[in-house]
Amino acid sequence: MKDISELAEKLELTSFNNLELLEQSMVHRSYINEHEFKLGHNERLEFLGDAVLELVVSKDLYEKFPDKPEGQLTSIRAALVRKETLGEVADELQLHEYLKLSRGEAKSASNQMAILSNSVEALIGSIYLDQDLEVAQNFIEKYILSKTKRVLESGEHIDAKSQFQELAQKKDRSTPSYKVMSESGPDHNKIFEVAALINDKEIARGSGNSKQAAEMAAATAALEKYDK
Amino acid sequence: MKDISELAEKLELTSFNNLELLEQSMVHRSYINEHEFKLGHNERLEFLGDAVLELVVSKDLYEKFPDKPEGQLTSIRAALVRKETLGEVADELQLHEYLKLSRGEAKSASNQMAILSNSVEALIGSIYLDQDLEVAQNFIEKYILSKTKRVLESGEHIDAKSQFQELAQKKDRSTPSYKVMSESGPDHNKIFEVAALINDKEIARGSGNSKQAAEMAAATAALEKYDK
Numbered sequence: 267m268k269d270i271s272e273l274a275e276k277l278e279l280t281s282f283n284n285l286e287l288l289e290q291s292m293v294h295r296s297y298i299n300e301h302e303f304k305l306g307h308n309e310r311l312e313f314l315g316d317a318v319l320e321l322v323v324s325k326d327l328y329e330k331f332p333d334k335p336e337g338q339l340t341s342i343r344a345a346l347v348r349k350e351t352l353g354e355v356a357d358e359l360q361l362h363e364y365l366k367l368s369r370g371e372a373k374s375a376s377n378q379m380a381i382l383s384n385s386v387e388a389l390i391g392s393i394y395l396d397q398d399l400e401v402a403q404n405f406i407e408k409y410i411l412s413k414t415k416r417v418l419e420s421g422e423h424i425d426a427k428s429q430f431q432e433l434a435q436k437k438d439r440s441t442p443s444y445k446v447m448s449e450s451g452p453d454h455n456k457i458f459e460v461a462a463l464i465n466d467k468e469i470a471r472g473s474g475n476s477k478q479a480a481e482m483a484a485a486t487a488a489l490e491k492y493d494k
Numbered sequence: 495m496k497d498i499s500e501l502a503e504k505l506e507l508t509s510f511n512n513l514e515l516l517e518q519s520m521v522h523r524s525y526i527n528e529h530e531f532k533l534g535h536n537e538r539l540e541f542l543g544d545a546v547l548e549l550v551v552s553k554d555l556y557e558k559f560p561d562k563p564e565g566q567l568t569s570i571r572a573a574l575v576r577k578e579t580l581g582e583v584a585d586e587l588q589l590h591e592y593l594k595l596s597r598g599e600a601k602s603a604s605n606q607m608a609i610l611s612n613s614v615e616a617l618i619g620s621i622y623l624d625q626d627l628e629v630a631q632n633f634i635e636k637y638i639l640s641k642t643k644r645v646l647e648s649g650e651h652i653d654a655k656s657q658f659q660e661l662a663q664k665k666d667r668s669t670p671s672y673k674v675m676s677e678s679g680p681d682h683n684k685i686f687e688v689a690a691l692i693n694d695k696e697i698a699r700g701s702g703n704s705k706q707a708a709e710m711a712a713a714t715a716a717l718e719k720y721d722k
Contacts, residue, residue, distance in 0.1 A: 309564035310556060316664065317545075317552035324545035328538060336537035349667050380666055399627070431669075436544065438608055439577045441659075441669065 268363045276359065277405065279393065287311075287396050291388035292361065294381055296368035303366070308388035315391030318399070319347055322406045330414070337489065338423075340432045345423035346410055349383040355409045356382035361389070426485035433492060434464050442488070444481045447471065462488040496591045504587065505633065507621065515539075515624050519616035520589065522609055524596035531594070536616035543619030546627070547575055550634045558642070565717065566651075568660045573651035574638055577611040583637045584610035589617070654713035661720060662692050670716070672709045675699065690716040 270289040274282045282288055286305055295307040323346050327339045334342075345351065356362070362378075365385060371377065394402040417423050427442075434442045443466075448459045459473040460480035470491055472483025498517040502510045510516055514533055523535040551574050555567045562570075573579065584590070590606075593613060599605065622630040645651050655670075662670045671694075676687045687701040688708035698719055700711025 310567065313564045313567050313664075314552050314556050317549040321545040321549040324542055328542045336541045339538065339541050384665070436541075437612070439611075 267366070270364060273359070273361075273364050277393075279397070279401070281397075283396050287392045288389075291315075291392040292364045292366055292385055294365060294367045294371060294385070296371040297366040300368050301366070308385060311388035311391035311395070312384050313391070314394065315387035315389065316347075318390050318394045318402050319387060319406060319410070322399075322403045323347060323411065326407070326411050327414075336436070337429065337433050337492075340436060341423045341425075341429040342414065342417060344428060344432055345417045346413060349379055351410065351413060351417075352383035352386040353379045354413075355386050358409065361385055426482050426489055430462065430485040430489050430492070433489070437492070438464055440465050442469075442485070444477075444484060446477060446480075460484045495594070498592060501587075501589075501592050505621075507625070507629070509625075511624050515620045516617075519543075519620040520592045520594055520613055522593060522595045522599060522613070524599040525594040528596050529594070536613060539616035539619035539623070540612050541619070542622065543615035543617065544575075546618050546622045546630050547615060547634060547638070550627075550631045551575060551639065554635070554639050555642075564664070565657065565661050565720075568664060569651045569653075569657040570642065570645060572656060572660050573645045574641060577607055579638065579641060579645075579650075580611035580614040581607045582641075583614050586637065589613055654710050654717055658690065658713040658717050658720070661717070665720070666692055668693050670697075670713070672705075672712060674705060674708075688712045 270285055270292070273292075274280060274285065274288060279288075290303070290305040291308050291311050293303050293305075293307045295309060297303065298307050320343070323343050324339070327334075327342055331339065331342075361382060365381070367381070371381070390402055390405060393405055423429075430442055434440055443463045445461050445463060446458055447461050449456055450459075451457045455475065457473055457475060458477050458480040459471060460477065460483070461468045461471045462481070462484040463469065470484055470487035472480050472485070472487050474480035474483050498513055498520070501520075502508060502513065502516060507516075518531070518533040519536050519539050521531050521533075521535045523537060525531065526535050548571070551571050552567070555562075555570055559567065559570075589610060593609070595609070599609070618630055618633060621633055651657075658670055662668055671691045673689050673691060674686055675689050677684055678687075679685045683703065685701055685703065686705050686708040687699060688705065688711075689696045689699045690709070690712040691697065698712055698715035700708050700713070700715050702708035702711050
């Protein structure tokens with residue numbers, strides 16, 4: 267376990283006022299069961315950091331892409347703040363060297379990505395609280411917004427179902443659902459037709475050889491209609 | 495249709511630099527089909543304003559409630575930024591007098607709440623862009639955070655299903671689902687048993703006389719296990 271002051275140095279945050287706050291950002295809830303830590307685990311910082319991240323990324327995309335509609339901005343943002351992207355940031359910073367976990371959690375690989383990704387949000391929360399929005403913004407620019415070009419080029423932001431869900435939540439504050447309308451063809455080559463619904467109202471249909479493929483097709487068609 | 499400068503006065507934003515930006519926050523996408531408006535509709539501003547709102551509310555709740563865990567902060571925030579609350583703000587400001595809609599949309603009542611609530615977010619986006627975060631924060635304090643006490647007292651923030659959904663999205667970046675495990679009893683007094691699942695893994699079960707009631711019970715039980 268490395269000392270937290272090393273992390274501050276790595277982040278060029280040598281003027282950090284309260285290093286305990288930085289330390290708290292690396293404390294997983296499981297650690298608290300086995301040990302004491304005055305400030306508690308990092309989930310409240312994560313709550314705050316998530317919102318800081320969202321605003322900084324939104325402002326940047328708003329300015330960088332004056333011609334993109336909201337739906338596209340939303341899906342680029344989703345790709346930048348998703349678990350996998352933040353997990354990468356955690357790897358770049360070798361955050362696992364500073365994370366405080368229970369022994370059980372440390373051994374189990376299944377949840378590592380979520381824990382690391384959440385600790386990046388908590389880290390952002392601690393930088394924002396101890397320093398200010400500008401310093402948090404510098405961190406986000408360096409480690410997260412720097413990946414925007416790659417996200418765009420690789421198409422990581424194009425997952426029709428997530429994109430449609432984000433958009434439906436923003437526009438109608440509801441979650442899309444999918445309904446199989448028909449199944450046809452022989453067992454080895456079934457064709458599913460699926461409808462994408464919002465508030466039980468059909469927006470569009472799609473079909474494919476699996477339910478998942480048909481749902482993707484329906485979401486893609488629904489996006490066309492929905493995000494103009 | 496009232497002049498936008500009246501809205502600026504009402505908001506005590508007489509130093510607004512670009513009134514067109516304020517005007518844009520009141521332009522619904524349906525208006526653009528029938529009329530010209532140089533800056534386009536308000537959805538990009540809404541994208542931005544939503545993130546501003548989220549950060550300001552999160553920071554305030556983080557500071558106001560130092561002892562509440564993340565799950566509770568998340569559900570209070572959800573109650574403050576939901577459609578119904580923002581719709582009230584729109585009513586207080588009589589935003590419908592400034593909103594630019596197509597004739598069809600203006601007549602249809604069904605979508606009014608979402609349109610008004612979205613225009614409040616767009617308004618926040620325009621204040622943030624034209625002025626700064628502090629001015630946007632003043633607006634949010636005056637019209638939205640002022641409702642925190644009422645939200646807490648009335649229990650508007652306690653809807654177990656939404657709370658569980660928010661939390662699951664934050665923690666595991668996935669949406670809970672519900673599955674009927676059994677139905678028993680006579681037709682006039684059925685009992686449903688429902689499981690709340692995350693990533694197809696059962697978190698908890700609940701039962702009730704309708705699917706909806708059983709889902710609520712399952713979500714309540716799941717929250718107990720999930721948000722500690």
